[in-house]
Amino acid sequence: MIVVQTELPISIGHAKSKRMINNTEVQELNGWLKAVANSRCKIAFTHLFKFFAPKIQRIARSKFTNEAQAHEAVQETMSNVWRKAHLFDADKGAATTWVYTVMRNVIFDLLRKMKSNREDNLSDDIWPIAESTVSDDDIYEDHLENKKLLHGIESLPEAQQQVVKGFYLMEMSQEQLATHLNLPLGTIKSRLRLALSKLKVQLGEDHD
Amino acid sequence: MIKHHPTFELIQSFVNGDLPASLSIGIKLHAEMCSQCQKQIAQLTEQVADNAFESENSFAVNDNDIFDFESIISDITESDDIDDVSVEINKTINFKNKAYPLPKALNNVSVGKTANIGKLSRARLQLDEEEIHTNLLHFNPGGGVPEHTHKGFELTVLLDGSFTDHKGEYTKGDFIMLDGTFTHQPISEKGCLCYTVANDALHFTQGINKLLNPIGNFIY
Ligand SMILES: [Zn+2]
Numbered sequence: 001m002i003v004v005q006t007e008l009p010i011s012i013g014h015a016k017s018k019r020m021i022n023n024t025e026v027q028e029l030n031g032w033l034k035a036v037a038n039s040r041c042k043i044a045f046t047h048l049f050k051f052f053a054p055k056i057q058r059i060a061r062s063k064f065t066n067e068a069q070a071h072e073a074v075q076e077t078m079s080n081v082w083r084k085a086h087l088f089d090a091d092k093g094a095a096t097t098w099v100y101t102v103m104r105n106v107i108f109d110l111l112r113k114m115k116s117n118r119e120d121n122l123s124d125d126i127w128p129i130a131e132s133t134v135s136d137d138d139i140y141e142d143h144l145e146n147k148k149l150l151h152g153i154e155s156l157p158e159a160q161q162q163v164v165k166g167f168y169l170m171e172m173s174q175e176q177l178a179t180h181l182n183l184p185l186g187t188i189k190s191r192l193r194l195a196l197s198k199l200k201v202q203l204g205e206d207h208d
Numbered sequence: 209m210i211k212h213h214p215t216f217e218l219i220q221s222f223v224n225g226d227l228p229a230s231l232s233i234g235i236k237l238h239a240e241m242c243s244q245c246q247k248q249i250a251q252l253t254e255q256v257a258d259n260a261f262e263s264e265n266s267f268a269v270n271d272n273d274i275f276d277f278e279s280i281i282s283d284i285t286e287s288d289d290i291d292d293v294s295v296e297i298n299k300t301i302n303f304k305n306k307a308y309p310l311p312k313a314l315n316n317v318s319v320g321k322t323a324n325i326g327k328l329s330r331a332r333l334q335l336d337e338e339e340i341h342t343n344l345l346h347f348n349p350g351g352g353v354p355e356h357t358h359k360g361f362e363l364t365v366l367l368d369g370s371f372t373d374h375k376g377e378y379t380k381g382d383f384i385m386l387d388g389t390f391t392h393q394p395i396s397e398k399g400c401l402c403y404t405v406a407n408d409a410l411h412f413t414q415g416i417n418k419l420l421n422p423i424g425n426f427i428y
Binding site: 050082085096126 | 305338
């Protein structure tokens with residue numbers, strides 16, 4: 001039988017059942033990372049270094065042609081782990097996934113610097129290391145906010161309502177609204193301004 | 209509703225960090241609008257990370273030929289500084305007097321001046337990736353690109369609005385990767401904003417349109 005070796009031996013659906021790093025190991029790594037974040041613990045960092053650095057070294061060697069660059073990738077990744085540990089959130093993923101992201105980003109930026117001579121460090125914008133995944137709470141609050149806002153809009157005088165709904169809910173431009181409602185642009189602008197200040201008061205943003 | 213997604217192979221290369229910045233950004237822009245691909249990327253990243261760091265792949269930890277552990281660790285931990293997340297910046301970009309929010313993935317990309325031809329506007333994204341050119345392309349309502357042929361690839365991520373070609377309608381969020389030699393004629397009835405990546409200038413194919421070949425270079 002011929003076994004075709006793909007780069008990824010596990011298929012997506014089995015990700016959970018066939019984890020290569022066992023749970024206790026993950027818990028331990030998570031714990032060290034949290035200790036670095038919370039108490040700048042050098043012992044915990046040494047554990048992390050000994051676990052990750054040789055593996056990062058191996059990966060970096062496959063991406064860079066010279067040893068010095070591979071070495072730089074290891075140092076830069078581990079120093080980012082030290083300086084950014086507080087951005088790690090164990091509720092959103094394992095320490096391994098987080099360190100992988102930090103490493104992949106460092107390598108990406110270094111390679112880009114070599115190839116395109118650009119030091120724009122785009123990686124953190126492409127793969128954020130503190131990704132704010134939308135939790136159910138956020139969605140709930142958004143709903144509440146929206147509900148409050150919609151309620152506020154409904155209580156505005158009809159003329160202002162029209163403008164606010166067109167501008168925010170239908171995303172028309174002020175110019176489009178002026179044409180659509182057959183009103184001078186200045187009127188649209190002043191109605192929008194009036195409506196917004198009323199809404200702000202209602203939503204309690206006038207306290208600061 | 210989004211109908212066009214990146215292939216699994218592309219997502220895999222994205223997760224591995226093997227794609228050029230232009231295509232990586234394209235996938236990121238799509239994923240921000242597509243929860244399905246976002247989920248797939250998250251799962252794959254977890255898997256690839258596990259693979260990368262599984263214990264069997266480890267060298268002997270006290271292999272001092274590779275590292276002088278102690279001195280590197282003490283260098284790193286000497287400083288107590290922490291990196292704060294950069295403050296969220298909300299940039300906008302203007303096309304024909306309409307302001308669009310600039311996607312966060314483009315926050316640190318330098319954007320060239322906007323150039324206009326008829327109903328088309330183009331802002332070059334200066335990624336400096338040799339023959340790969342990346343642009344933000346804006347169609348005013350009714351704007352289109354006359355029938356043209358590509359060699360190489362052309363990626364379009366629709367950031368706002370919609371356009372159609374002979375294959376149908378594309379809407380906000382669609383990730384349209386065309387590869388090889390193909391001919392098409394996109395037109396946007398209501399206007400749209402696209403992120404485009406291409407590695408070859410377009411060539412106009414039909415009669416009088418051949419005169420438009422300078423537009424091909426304009427869009428590329
Ligand atoms: Zn998708």
